[in-house]
Amino acid sequence: MKNRGIISALVGSTFFAIPYLALSLPVLPAVVIGASAFGASELVLSGIKTRETLKDTNKPLYVKISKAEKQNKEILNLIPKVENEKTKNNLKEIHSTVNKILSTISKSPKKADNLNNFFDYYLPILITIVNRYDEVENQELESRDGKEFINKANKMISDTNTAFKTILSSLYQNDIIDADADMKVYNIMLKADGILDNNIMKGSESDEE
Numbered sequence: 001m002k003n004r005g006i007i008s009a010l011v012g013s014t015f016f017a018i019p020y021l022a023l024s025l026p027v028l029p030a031v032v033i034g035a036s037a038f039g040a041s042e043l044v045l046s047g048i049k050t051r052e053t054l055k056d057t058n059k060p061l062y063v064k065i066s067k068a069e070k071q072n073k074e075i076l077n078l079i080p081k082v083e084n085e086k087t088k089n090n091l092k093e094i095h096s097t098v099n100k101i102l103s104t105i106s107k108s109p110k111k112a113d114n115l116n117n118f119f120d121y122y123l124p125i126l127i128t129i130v131n132r133y134d135e136v137e138n139q140e141l142e143s144r145d146g147k148e149f150i151n152k153a154n155k156m157i158s159d160t161n162t163a164f165k166t167i168l169s170s171l172y173q174n175d176i177i178d179a180d181a182d183m184k185v186y187n188i189m190l191k192a193d194g195i196l197d198n199n200i201m202k203g204s205e206s207d208e209e
Helices: 004-022 027-057 059-081 085-107 116-139 144-171 173-192 199-208
Strands: none
Touching (some): 059 085, 059 116, 085 144, 116 144, 144 173
């Protein structure tokens, strides 16, 4: 977003000025409030900038993410309607996980390469099942078919919760592998340079204890 720094600076200065000048708050607390407001503004505007860039560079993915955000909002709206507490908690976790998945691929679009089923099938079908689940649950159907559907839907929602968490973890798998390799090399270099077993470092650790 253009002029992001200016906007953030204005927000920060405003949140500093009001407590300091209007409310006579001491300088230090006012500075903390202003700095916090500046940081929050930078974070929000950074997310907007990422989405604008994605819209220009990868329109199909931008459209998919926008649609998925609407579907995830629908999940959020359905949660209060669900009576089963375990299923309700599963849906809350699903909503949170979907948010993290969408945020991750917005920042790293290449990570969305293997997520076609997530966008085109998993999310839409989940919405359909949860809507039907809500209808059946509200009607308190005592028929065999009604009870069987509720049980199957509860399990499907639970399985989906686990599956979506697995998808989120897989998005970071390569990053974790790379970081693990870096740590191993780092450790080897420390030992090779005689730093890891250095008496000075051991002494400082003893002092801390």
